[in-house]
Amino acid sequence: MPSLRVALYQGPSGIPESTADSLAALAAAARRAAGSGARLLLTGELYLTGYALGEDVHRRAESASGPGAEAVARIAAETGIAIGYGYPERSGTALYNSVQLIGPAGERLANYRKTHLFGPFETACFTPGDDLVVQADLDGVRLGLLICYDVEFPEAVRAHALAGTELLLAPTALMRPYEIVPRTIIPARAWESQLYLAYANRCGAEGEFDFAGMSCLAAPDGTVRARAGAAEELILADVDTDFLKASRAENSYLADRRPRLYTSLV
């Protein structure tokens, strides 16, 4: 009966002065998470650099194996927990809005490039990824990766559920007045596609953006197992694959779908 304690780190507030500051805050959060029994720590979208970078994102981006990744790997190995973190990824001449998952021994487990870009900043600076389902295994639990706007599309979460994702990790940068997303859409996604969904948001103001906080972990029964407020916070919740299996047997959405009727969606 694999189970996994997950920590969601909502913070720090505002754009960090440097990546070093982000890494110091991450190390502190990882130590607290590990001390609380968590096996996985998830940050918000573009965690390493902050979100509202404008054109500066070109200078701050790095590769999936860059110095930021190496530093996160050291934190993961030192604390013995996995870390999923958002960052702007450079690959050749392209920039991606990415999340990378580092394992508890410091190994790179998976890297996902946001497929549904949101708003003028993102569409101007980033190339959308073309691989919707990126997964990894941790402690017997199948993890999947999406980012922010991605999870607002039921198709994206459904694709993960159909591919076997049990715990979907979604760093986000969700601004006011879109509180409907963490309040209503995230629990709906977990219920309708029968999986756990961890949604780790930014908080505080960055330029024109006012991030809403409200990070949460939603369960396949539609309940919210942990919920952050508006400010910096570390929250914890447990994922239980036995509970998930029982929930999928009782709420048979995945089995009751009629794929042949959905051809207009593709």
Add this chain to the structure above:
Amino acid sequence: MPSLRVALYQGPSGIPESTADSLAALAAAARRAAGSGARLLLTGELYLTGYALGEDVHRRAESASGPGAEAVARIAAETGIAIGYGYPERSGTALYNSVQLIGPAGERLANYRKTHLFGPFETACFTPGDDLVVQADLDGVRLGLLICYDVEFPEAVRAHALAGTELLLAPTALMRPYEIVPRTIIPARAWESQLYLAYANRCGAEGEFDFAGMSCLAAPDGTVRARAGAAEELILADVDTDFLKASRAENSYLADRRPRLYTSLV
């Protein structure tokens, strides 16, 4: 700027003694709805006969042009409003769980057969429909029809939005403890697919079922414009296609989809 006042009739409680009783209650509700300026009245699932019929459904079913349809057409013509009502439909040797939309002159506008059947009673007694998107126009508004469990599948509502449905009508027979559906899933559907969604439930106890009421009309901004309690009730709400158009421009989910990434869904 087409707009449409919609009435949702949640009632009467329990299995009706006869179809005549259902029709009498429907006529009274239609008069009240018309008197309040409604142009459309929607009932719950299997309204004419009640839901918990067991094997009796075979005896009670009728064709889409049967005596129940004729009686509803008379009520629609007398009150001058459209009526969407649920009923068990016989077609040849097959039974369907259907909703029929009758226009304000008593004309049959559309008939939809539930595509996603729920639970042992329905799967034992009904054949699933194979036509997911059935539409009709009323007062310049494009209407669509689904039934109960159908709308719990985001794919079904998405198919309607992509086909131009502006107001989706969903008679339902939603039991406790599934209050998450009217509370969370219905507003989520309206928001994520950017349409109005009218969800008219049954209320009271029928055999093993305890229907939850909570009928509602959800708007594309994710708000619930009208909500019934647990008992018999007629609720009213307005649909505004100008508001819908503005909401779709601001919340561009339908335009921002990436259909080529969703091939695993079909």
